[in-house]
Amino acid sequence: MCDLLRINTDRGVMIGDGKSRFSINGKPIYHFVGTSTFSEYTVMHVGCVAKINPEAPLDKVCVLSCGISTGLGASINVAKPPKGSTVAIFGLGAVGLAAAEGARIAGASRIIGIDLNANRFEEAKKFGCTEFVNPKDHNKPVQEVLAEMTNGGVDRSVECTGNINAMIQAFECVHDGWGVAVLVGVPHKDAEFKTHPMNFLNERTLKGTFFGNYKPRTDLPNVVELYMKKELEVEKFITHSVPFTEINKAFDLMAKGEGIRCIIRMEN
Amino acid sequence: MCDLLRINTDRGVMIGDGKSRFSINGKPIYHFVGTSTFSEYTVMHVGCVAKINPEAPLDKVCVLSCGISTGLGASINVAKPPKGSTVAIFGLGAVGLAAAEGARIAGASRIIGIDLNANRFEEAKKFGCTEFVNPKDHNKPVQEVLAEMTNGGVDRSVECTGNINAMIQAFECVHDGWGVAVLVGVPHKDAEFKTHPMNFLNERTLKGTFFGNYKPRTDLPNVVELYMKKELEVEKFITHSVPFTEINKAFDLMAKGEGIRCIIRMEN
Numbered sequence: 123m124c125d126l127l128r129i130n131t132d133r134g135v136m137i138g139d140g141k142s143r144f145s146i147n148g149k150p151i152y153h154f155v156g157t158s159t160f161s162e163y164t165v166m167h168v169g170c171v172a173k174i175n176p177e178a179p180l181d182k183v184c185v186l187s188c189g190i191s192t193g194l195g196a197s198i199n200v201a202k203p204p205k206g207s208t209v210a211i212f213g214l215g216a217v218g219l220a221a222a223e224g225a226r227i228a229g230a231s232r233i234i235g236i237d238l239n240a241n242r243f244e245e246a247k248k249f250g251c252t253e254f255v256n257p258k259d260h261n262k263p264v265q266e267v268l269a270e271m272t273n274g275g276v277d278r279s280v281e282c283t284g285n286i287n288a289m290i291q292a293f294e295c296v297h298d299g300w301g302v303a304v305l306v307g308v309p310h311k312d313a314e315f316k317t318h319p320m321n322f323l324n325e326r327t328l329k330g331t332f333f334g335n336y337k338p339r340t341d342l343p344n345v346v347e348l349y350m351k352k353e354l355e356v357e358k359f360i361t362h363s364v365p366f367t368e369i370n371k372a373f374d375l376m377a378k379g380e381g382i383r384c385i386i387r388m389e390n
Numbered sequence: 391m392c393d394l395l396r397i398n399t400d401r402g403v404m405i406g407d408g409k410s411r412f413s414i415n416g417k418p419i420y421h422f423v424g425t426s427t428f429s430e431y432t433v434m435h436v437g438c439v440a441k442i443n444p445e446a447p448l449d450k451v452c453v454l455s456c457g458i459s460t461g462l463g464a465s466i467n468v469a470k471p472p473k474g475s476t477v478a479i480f481g482l483g484a485v486g487l488a489a490a491e492g493a494r495i496a497g498a499s500r501i502i503g504i505d506l507n508a509n510r511f512e513e514a515k516k517f518g519c520t521e522f523v524n525p526k527d528h529n530k531p532v533q534e535v536l537a538e539m540t541n542g543g544v545d546r547s548v549e550c551t552g553n554i555n556a557m558i559q560a561f562e563c564v565h566d567g568w569g570v571a572v573l574v575g576v577p578h579k580d581a582e583f584k585t586h587p588m589n590f591l592n593e594r595t596l597k598g599t600f601f602g603n604y605k606p607r608t609d610l611p612n613v614v615e616l617y618m619k620k621e622l623e624v625e626k627f628i629t630h631s632v633p634f635t636e637i638n639k640a641f642d643l644m645a646k647g648e649g650i651r652c653i654i655r656m657e658n
Contacts, residue, residue, distance in 0.1 A: 289587055309587040316584050319577040322598025330590025
């Protein structure tokens with residue numbers, strides 16, 4: 123949570139001189155969250171650059187730069203499920219699938235995927251999910267469904283939707299005495315987290331994480347090494363790969379949802 | 391958080407047969423939270439009995455049975471302030487003073503006591519408090535006062551009031567990136583904990599604790615040992631000592647507030 127380089131979507135300029143390094147026909151083009159990687163070359167603050175294994179294929183490991191590392195780290199670094207434990211993952215988009223994969227790597231034995239879209243369940247099995255709950259299939263709160271499935275509550279939960287109700291459910295579904303819930307999704311600016319404080323007094327823990335608690339410069343190279351050592355299969359996170367000229371097709375695929383995860387290729 | 395023996399103020403009877411062991415003139419007298427210690431002899435479930443050092447003076451170590459252990463444990467077992475860190479304690483009653491003492495034992499170097507009653511500040515110095523904030527003295531939220539005093543937030547906070555606003559303040563006053571807030575006070579049954587979820591995403595942790603996470607049977611004897619080894623001065627937690635016949639005087643002293651902590655002596 124570096125004060126100087128903390129993510130700032132409004133800044134759009136370099137910190138040193140408050141200016142942009144890009145232009146088109148004399149008009150400035152602003153920087154996006156300190157990286158601006160939709161170009162062949164870019165200019166970044168040194169603190170935003172991580173040196174990774176030069177053998178790593180860039181068209182694969184580029185997906186480790188944001189959501190996937192966030193989900194992985196949320197499980198591995200923050201939720202830290204003990205071996206043999208039960209983990210609930212709220213939301214099976216790319217971040218949630220990465221959180222499931224992280225829970226699997228950490229040694230969880232039951233990984234319960236929760237999503238309103240049942241089309242995502244089959245593929246989520248590849249990421250370690252062993253069971254599924256679609257809240258639409260139940261006429262009681264998902265916390266109660268999970269409590270029944272797990273004799274009182276899950277050991278860990280990871281919330282990857284950004285929906286405030288899912289955040290509250292993710293907290294309230296963990297077991298008294300040792301349960302830990304981790305919030306990952308970015309909430310609406312007017313969202314309010316509400317719960318009865320007695321839920322805390324029963325010895326539960328609620329944490330949030332940013333970028334999965336990874337420090338990008340020092341930790342991202344090690345996430346790439348997980349791939350190089352074949353402990354993390356990056357390929358399964360990629361459903362489509364389109365050239366830059368078809369970038370709008372990639373956005374269309376994303377907008378259609380259904381768990382599509384896409385790479386934009388820079389090509390000459 | 392034992393399912394069988396979990397505190398239950400409504401039960402009032404023994405678990406084995408659903409009956410009380412006390413009566414007066416043929417009318418049953420019910421058991422209070424599994425102990426009923428306002429009598430010379432009592433009957434308890436074996437799981438509610440802890441064997442302590444037989445050398446320990448019972449008229450002193452009896453104060454370790456509830457609030458004081460809760461406060462100590464909240465700091466030592468749950469907040470776990472690193473050596474040299476800054477801790478905020480919300481509420482300087484007996485539990486809050488014990489939490490301050492626990493923070494001191496754990497190695498915190500700045501312990502900021504927060505209370506609406508400035509009369510409590512002088513005595514709280516004996517329990518390790520180094521600085522004080524009276525929210526009445528400021529026309530901004532106490533979170534902001536603490537952020538200014540500590541360059542962004544305290545490392546740990548412990549809430550010992552049961553007031554829902556203090557709970558929210560205790561969470562919002564911890565530093566991004568590593569801050570941990572611990573809720574100890576028992577809230578009103580209709581209370582609602584509310585905060586913006588972004589406060590979690592900035593890598594803060596919120597935990598609650600019951601009895602300071604001590605397991606009574608196994609851990610209370612060790613708390614008594616802290617006293618026997620003179621690492622914990624129990625005497626300073628006692629302001630008055632009254633015989634059983636004057637028990638109502640003790641309640642009057644408590645109701646008057648001002649941080650009075652009292653022992654009821656059983657005498658023949």
